[in-house]
């Protein structure tokens with residue numbers, strides 16, 4: 001009895017060491033800016049840096065736009081596939097997985113070839129247009145997570161019967177989508193949204209190659225030129241990501257509890 | 263002209279023909295049930311009336327208007343589903359008011375109508391609850407209110423009670439019927455429960471393998487089934503093989519014993535083999551005398567069902583079941599005894615088609 005419990009604990013301890021030691025090390029290092037004592041100086045400098053604020057705000061805006069576009073693209077698609085084209089589900093699932101398989105750098109070179117300033121759709125010609133292109137590429141990157149989250153959410157409701165009930169009550173497609181389907185997959189869309197946010201905030205390749213002032217390239221710039229600030233930034237990025245994960249848990253639990261009382 | 267007219271309706275899924283030559287005329291305010299075994303096309307027919315399924319051929323008219331090509335949201339038809347299908351994100355009041363809100367009615371009108379509907383289904387205090395806070399029976403009543411709130415021309419119900427337990431089923435059955443009478447709404451009710459169909463309907467459409475077997479009042483369907491299928495599906499009929507001995511004198515023979523059959527012998531010739539139906543409750547072990555059919559046989563089996571004792575009597579090839587009331591002062595008869603069973607001339611139903 002005692003011995004059988006030792007194994008799992010050992011695994012947990014090894015796992016914890018594997019994840020926590022670098023984290024604690026980074027955190028400890030980030031506090032060492034002042035010689036001889038621990039301080040939050042590095043954090044103060046980072047948070048006070050106007051470039052940090054600008055890039056973080058930029059990436060946040062882009063993340064929100066990505067979430068909006070992603071949700072408006074994925075929810076109707078996943079809904080339609082479930083309702084009318086269930087045979088296409090494996091195909092669509094495969095397509096949504098492609099961004100995980102194809103490296104971001106390949107994608108972005110593709111974009112640059114298709115949308116360069118001498119092409120028929122010169123999306124890289126102006127900053128605003130490039131922002132648009134960057135948003136769309138983020139939508140692509142977040143597609144696997146968003147699609148899976150929404151599809152799981154749709155599985156929990158009887159899409160077909162709810163649609164038919166709404167139809168027989170006189171509702172058209174926009175009403176069905178926005179009054180019936182969206183509200184019932186809200187939790188799923190939110191968890192997809194937090195994952196999207198975490199991805200966009202840390203993304204480097206696309207923002208860098210499209211030459212936009214995003215948070216990812218800023219992280220890289222600081223990392224290459226400073227000593228203590230990168231560690232502070234890494235910890236901040238961790239906190240943001242973990243906050244997103246935590247929010248998924250909170251909302252997910254709320255949904256589960258509602259489902260259990262059903 | 264009838265209020266709801268279905269003409270030569272057909273539906274095929276690929277090579278599979280699911281509904282064939284379906285003809286039905288429903289009067290305004292009538293309650294019609296579709297009754298039949300699983301897979302016979304009841305739901306498919308109902309869904310074509312609702313507009314969820316496009317017919318392969320045929321027309322559907324509601325109140326004189328051809329709706330065959332209209333989308334479901336243009337038909338003004340109320341639908342109640344087996345799985346309730348309430349919108350989980352909306353309260354009871356929002357669910358009931360959904361159709362009116364979609365139609366952009368003023369808020370005051372919606373509020374009044376929702377209240378009226380909730381009073382009609384006797385749940386006036388549950389307006390603020392969410393569907394998951396309701397029992398199955400309550401959810402189905404809300405679904406009924408939601409379908410009725412838009413004042414549909416036709417109400418369609420697809421096995422609305424089959425997910426509920428027996429007691430609520432009977433109570434809700436009566437409630438649906440009384441609401442339907444009160445509003446005078448034309449209704450089609452799909453069920454595979456014959457008791458439900460018999461107790462609720464003005465008329466019953468018995469379906470089998472995509473075809474209409476018989477349309478009639480519950481009384482007609484139960485007492486005078488026209489086909490072997492209807493006879494065996496509705497109630498617990500005895501089906502016997504008989505040979506027509508004298509078509510003119512209306513005489514037939516069952517395992518060599520001759521009897522008189524008053525109904526259904528027109529157009530038959532002597533010597534033909536036909537299926538004959540007899541209700542268990544029409545057959546008696548006692549002989550009141552007079553003009554009656556009499557058959558001699560042996561008791562094969564006796565089963566005690568509580569208030570009723572079901573006795574099986576065998577002739578040769580054929581056997582019948584008959585019901586007698588339980589009498590505490592009298593032990594049920596023993597298997598093996600020779601008996602004579604009697605039944606009226608009118609109770610013999612000669613069915614359509616050759617005996618198999």
Ligand SMILES: Nc1ncnc2c1ncn2[C@@H]1O[C@H](COP(=O)(O)OP(=O)(O)OP(=O)(O)O)[C@@H](O)[C@H]1O
Nearest residue numbers: 275278280298299300301302303304305306307454
């Ligand atoms: N979308 C579809 N594609 C192919 N076949 C279908 C489809 N819908 C129904 N069918 C077939 O049509 C036949 C009739 O189905 P339907 O649902 O109308 O039966 P039902 O009488 O309502 O049965 P139940 O009492 O089990 O609900 C069945 O054999 C079914 O397999």
Ligand SMILES: [Mg+2]
Nearest residue numbers: 304305306420
């Ligand atoms: Mg059905």
